[in-house]
Amino acid sequence: MGREIKRTYRFRVYPNKEQRRELAQTFGCCRWVYNWALEKKKTAYHREEEVLSYTDLSSRLTEKKREEETQWLQDVSSTPLQQSLRNLDRAFLNFFEDRAEHPTFKSKKGDQTARYVGKAFDIREENDKQKLRLSRMPGLVNVRWSHELPSKPSSCTVTKNSAGQYHVCFVCAEEVDPLPRTKEDGLSFVGVDLGIESLVTLSTGEKVGNPRWFENERERLRREQQELSRKEKGSNNWERQRKRVAKVHQRIQDRRKDFIEKLTTRLVEDFDVIVVENLSVKNMQQSGSLAHHIGQAGWAQIVRRLEDKCKWYGRTLVVADKWFASSQRCSECGHIGGKKPLDVREWTCSKCSAHHDRDINAAKNLSRVGQTRIHAPGDLGKPDAFEVVGSGR
Ligand SMILES: [Zn+2]
Structure with a gap:
């Protein structure tokens, strides 16, 4: 009597220069779609119009792609853009069910994400190595496989953190069996x-x-942040230092x-x-x-x-x-x-x-x-x- 669960597996990925460019564009478009849809929902709410559903927004997005000023939305895979609308839906649901704050606009500074589902991604072999194919992405992306996937993933989310590192999260269905009781008599x-x-x-x-490791890292973070505050904002040195700070954050x-x-x-x-x-x-x-x-x-x-x-x-x-x-x-x-x-x-x-x-x-x-x-x-x-x-x- 196993039950099916969904589990997330995360790996570091190493896109090449061309792929990084494609991803940057995709991230930008996803963010734009998310913010645009959020704005639309807010306006509709304030005007006391009908609530905009995912389907409404999805068809408006199709129109948007045809408009001259926003034609660049066609330059990237359409799946992650649709998924941005899904994410917004989920964010509102979490808000209404009291699990999260009201959705806010996404910023360029935060983690960048794009989710691929269905045929928009798969795992392919190249030179005896398993690699990631993403829709519209030139070539296959290198993945550092730190563990095996139990099944074919149903979705794949690519992220870039503020340290400039790329990761991918696969969601896989998996069957698990309940564990036997720990004791013959009674419960533990x-x-x-x-x-x-x-x-x-x-x-x-x-x-x-042992909290010592965290203490040391926090001390390191404090020092690196102090160093950052001494650099001229926007300079090359500042940018290098900013990445160093972000890396310590990520490690913690x-x-x-x-x-x-x-x-x-x-x-x-x-x-x-x-x-x-x-x-x-x-x-x-x-x-x-x-x-x-x-x-x-x-x-x-x-x-x-x-x-x-x-x-x-x-x-x-x-x-x-x-x-x-x-x-x-x-x-x-x-x-x-x-x-x-x-x-x-x-x-x-x-x-x-x-x-x-x-x-x-x-x-x-x-x-x-x-x-x-x-x-x-x-x-x-x-x-x-x-x-x-x-x-x-
Ligand atoms: Zn006592």
């Missing part, structure tokens, strides 16, 4: 908390991820992503029930330095990946509300000992004398939330029980 639980000395702390007592982002992927895979493999905290912005700010390492966005990403992977592999994710004060409550007896400043790393419970490491205690409390929820749902809502706001969906 793990609480996952953001640590302060480590990136993440588990209720098993394990601290995962890649490393964080890699950390999150590995962590979430391991948690899903090792435990039946995973309990995380529902962190609000306020809580993240309180936790000072760690917010820099993983950050609000990083934590949201961890939770999102756990949601996906729990669904794929038949695990349960419990999202616990913050109110039960995980850092103040003794995980042994439940006594709430009052607020503890961030520099208090260890403490002893005044009621049961249990000695606690701050982060591990918090993770253990989370694990208990899961045990309460899964074994005795009837206890929920009683004054002494831990509250749970979400559950494995």
Whole structure:
């Protein structure tokens, strides 16, 4: 009883000069179409006209291509342009369903993207090497294949980041089987908390991820940015330095992503029930330095990946509300000992004398939330029980 999932695979690509030129033009046209469609939608909204659908915009785009001033839209593949309209649709849907902010105009400065679907791309062999063919692109594009694709991809998104690096993301369908239970009798639980000395702390007592690397890279980023501010804006030196800054950014982002992927895979493999905290912005700010390492966005990403992977592999994710004060409550007896400043790393419970490491205690409390929820749902809502706001969906 496997289920089909869609997974994204990302690779570095190395377009040649001619291909880079073609891509630049495609990116520009995609951005133009996106912004043009967004403008059209906004105007229609303000005039209280009917909402412009994807189909409306698509036929208007066809007209636009015939107009003399915008004929250059015909110079690039039509697929990525259509996909820009799809992206805008998706952005509005996310906005209406409260998952994202209102769509904004795309800028030349941000990451540039173009998505190819259907017959607009495929993978072909040339001189014993697998390469990427894109519609209207001269020649085949070199890809650094860091892993194998499980199936024929359904879409392919090419991006250029501000460091000038190119990547491609393939979406592939894949069949996965739910994982067997980790124990013969009963269930295994793990609480996952953001640590302060480590990136993440588990209720098993394990601290995962040393923040030192992030600290060093952040320091490097700060130095490079300082260097950039000393250069004359727009000069060759400035441009070179700007790329250097962008590369450090990209490296931090890649490393964080890699950390999150590995962590979430391991948690899903090792435990039946995973309990995380529902962190609000306020809580993240309180936790000072760690917010820099993983950050609000990083934590949201961890939770999102756990949601996906729990669904794929038949695990349960419990999202616990913050109110039960995980850092103040003794995980042994439940006594709430009052607020503890961030520099208090260890403490002893005044009621049961249990000695606690701050982060591990918090993770253990989370694990208990899961045990309460899964074994005795009837206890929920009683004054002494831990509250749970979400559950494995
Ligand atoms: Zn206690």
